Amino acid sequence: MGRMLIETILATPSVQLVGVYERSHNALVGQDAGAFLGQSTGVAVSNDLDAVLAPAEYLIDFTRPEGTLANLSLACQYGVKLVIGTTGFTPAQHAELAAAATRVPLVLAPNMSVGVNVTFKLLELAARSFASGYDIEIIEAHHRHKVDAPSGTALKMGEIVAHALGRDLAEVAVYGREGVTGARDPATIGFATVRGGDIVGDHTVLFAGLGERIEITHKSSSRLSYAQGALRAAHFLADKPNGLFDMQDVLGLR
Ligand SMILES: NC(=O)C1=CN([C@@H]2O[C@H](COP(=O)(O)OP(=O)(O)OC[C@H]3O[C@@H](n4cnc5c(N)ncnc54)[C@H](OP(=O)(O)O)[C@@H]3O)[C@@H](O)[C@H]2O)C=CC1
Ligand SMILES: O=C(O)C1=N[C@H](C(=O)O)C[C@H](O)C1
Numbered sequence: 001m002g003r004m005l006i007e008t009i010l011a012t013p014s015v016q017l018v019g020v021y022e023r024s025h026n027a028l029v030g031q032d033a034g035a036f037l038g039q040s041t042g043v044a045v046s047n048d049l050d051a052v053l054a055p056a057e058y059l060i061d062f063t064r065p066e067g068t069l070a071n072l073s074l075a076c077q078y079g080v081k082l083v084i085g086t087t088g089f090t091p092a093q094h095a096e097l098a099a100a101a102t103r104v105p106l107v108l109a110p111n112m113s114v115g116v117n118v119t120f121k122l123l124e125l126a127a128r129s130f131a132s133g134y135d136i137e138i139i140e141a142h143h144r145h146k147v148d149a150p151s152g153t154a155l156k157m158g159e160i161v162a163h164a165l166g167r168d169l170a171e172v173a174v175y176g177r178e179g180v181t182g183a184r185d186p187a188t189i190g191f192a193t194v195r196g197g198d199i200v201g202d203h204t205v206l207f208a209g210l211g212e213r214i215e216i217t218h219k220s221s222s223r224l225s226y227a228q229g230a231l232r233a234a235h236f237l238a239d240k241p242n243g244l245f246d247m248q249d250v251l252g253l254r
Contacts, residue, residue, distance in 0.1 A: 110152025110228025
């Protein structure tokens, strides 16, 4: 995502790339941030987060939960607005982000694409319509490098569906099945994860009834929509003094 974000920022005249951060061990440190595009940006990849944040108005962070949380206090200190796409936060880590949002404005979203966020709205309607008599399963597929499962998007879909049905996802989620599982409990929401190759990101919510099934599917074919969504989120934060937002807020879908 770092590369896609750099490419998208460089192609967007209204925004300026002022810094790129990688940790000390990373071989990119010291190189021009546009080298992978054959471009000279004048911005070197830096392992000094202070130097990166000092001139910045926004920090766009797609890393790992530990990375995002490590960047958080310095971002608050510099009053930098935050767009966070990282997934896999625990509830305690999420609480840390919410606390930071009392100091700086923050968009946190497991998926920044417009299509996925519209799909979230469709799921609310579908879940209410198929409240009884339909079994709900969420299937996601991603590339071989993805480290968290189920994806943040799949979990969000589960939360949306559970909420629409008045269920608590923590109580009804079933993460994979093996062996003699017994018949399906109708209240459960099942998750299945596929990892392989260069799959960008596919998500399907299946409502399976008797005699029919409905599948609501979103498929990403490029990571561009995530990067464009992140810039849209930054633009949304421009006049916000603080607060925790998501892409539903950014896109006016709430
Ligand atoms: N919200 C959205 O729309 C999307 C969210 N994502 C999420 O974004 C995150 C990143 O995905 P992706 O770009 O594919 O992952 P990559 O593994 O390609 O990149 C992760 C980056 O984070 C750095 N990093 C890892 N751990 C730390 C740490 N502890 N502190 C600081 N930096 C760290 C890595 O550095 P190094 O290489 O040196 O380890 C690397 O630069 C994932 O959580 C993914 O699920 C992805 C796409 C869209
Ligand atoms: O790691 C990825 O690639 C993606 N991660 C996000 C997630 O966990 O939902 C968003 C998208 O699916 C791509």
